[in-house]
Amino acid sequence: MFLDKPKSHIMLALDTDTKEDAFKVLDDTYDLIDAVKFNYPLVLKEGISIITEIKQKYKIKIVADFKVADVSVTNNRIVEIVKKSGADAIMVHGFIGSDALQEIMEVANNEIGVIIVTELTSPGGLEFTRTFSSQFAELCNFTNAYGIQAPGTRPEQIKKFRNIIGTEKIIVSCGVGAQGGDFVETIRAGADYAIIGRTIYESQNPRQVVINLNQQLKRNLV
Template structure:
């Protein structure tokens, strides 16, 4: 287990599949987000699944019925997990979890985001969002590698839930510090896919995570 998840935010299908093929076997999962799916369509999930588990980072944030519909299509497309927002409320998150349970898949809930703007609104509510994720039956949460000191507190609050932590590299976070602070996995995008040698960059992160 590498504890590394790649954020595949490239917008070219050939490039995406080439990176997935080269790195899929070395990482725990590949996260896809709107940039790639808006260009390639949902079908890209099945193509990437040949190489790794796929997390659909759609930050689903709607009424329960719409969330259910989005989750159903995403799981039908083959995603192993989906990311939703918690601020819309427990019923909306629960709607995602109910669909995930039917498919035997997972839901991760965003708590505090990694960018500076997360301090404007999300941070004061992060613990409530952790509790909400737990009560809704989510598998885990998303919490910031850019603030390891917050990760420590969020880890305490999160119990056995898994923590996926973005913000490593391009946003300034450190992979090793995030794991030491309580993350189970780190999510890395630009520092890998924009590297001259994405494979070498990924191996470098995996080595940091092993130490």
Template sequence: MKRLILALDVYEKETALKVAGKTAEYLWALKINWPLILGSGLGIIGELKKETGLPVIADLKLADIPNTNRLIAGKVFNAGADYIITHGFTGRDSVKAVMELGDVIMVTEMSHPGAREFIQPITDRLVELANELEPFGIIAPATRPERVAYIRRRLNGDIKILTPGVGAQGGSARRVLEAGADYIIVGRSIYTSENPTESAKRFHEEIKG
């Protein structure tokens, strides 16, 4: 079973396609963020899918009113994205506006230190919202495996947990899987590596089920 997601947090289309092609055999999916969309355009979604045959997650972290979320999500799903990441703190109506168009991954807690300030205090309510709406998955921090375990205990078992923060941010792939994660998201430790193929293979071997 493949559990590795490559986060292509780069601007350049050529770099993204090259790294994706070299690592695809070890990946479950690709995750793209605003830097790549702004640097290469929405067409990069279709190009990545053509190059690798893998699902593409658009990490937009949508956090707006329902109509704006709907307008953005419509364009991105039409461009070929398989999943869109959206914030939950804007409320169920904003999340549902995206879910009406395609599969959603909802943020319940982020991996950076600042997440402790405002997001972590409402994690329980965000997990309750996820259990109510039943998105494909939620985001939880690989940098804090104890939080992943906490969220997993409270989350509907059918909802997947995707965990960013492995590698450059210091998270341990094995520890976070043991805590209950379903998928591991790795970016810089692969795409800045001298040998992205070997780096992706190493993570895949560590976490394969």
């Protein structure tokens, strides 16, 4: 489908300061991870072409974590741009509603996966979006989106959302590592991919960190 079947279960959050740093980290790790996730800062600094460059060089799956959340005409333009860049999936907020999500699905046209954000991993994610996070997960089934984002800092939510969306949709979980989410617990709870950033790219030896994470998961998922 849009992302390959997970092997390492690691999605690298590539939030480095520069393109040069991003390429350096990927040189060390691209063959050990399942996918790369971009947020806005690096793309705003280097341009959307960085997605295309990395896709062409490393032949790796890419998720644009742009948390799209606007009126439909703007959402649709963002999805179209990201689709043309070569990204395999894009994250959008559930609170934009079913009508806007359905329009995004039409623009995606089964060429790019749509992942619905349920709640943020930070404490602020509990203030407002928690109230509706289960409904956002339900929208994944209603719109036939590719999957959802669930907080790696709250494994109990991952389990709950997995029961809502079933086994055919994917779950990607942010907040693993520096924010306190545990890699093994996140995958045990039902996530397909744990999004890990600073733990890897701020390390003096990113490759060894990924190797250690892979070994840790293999030891504990038996």
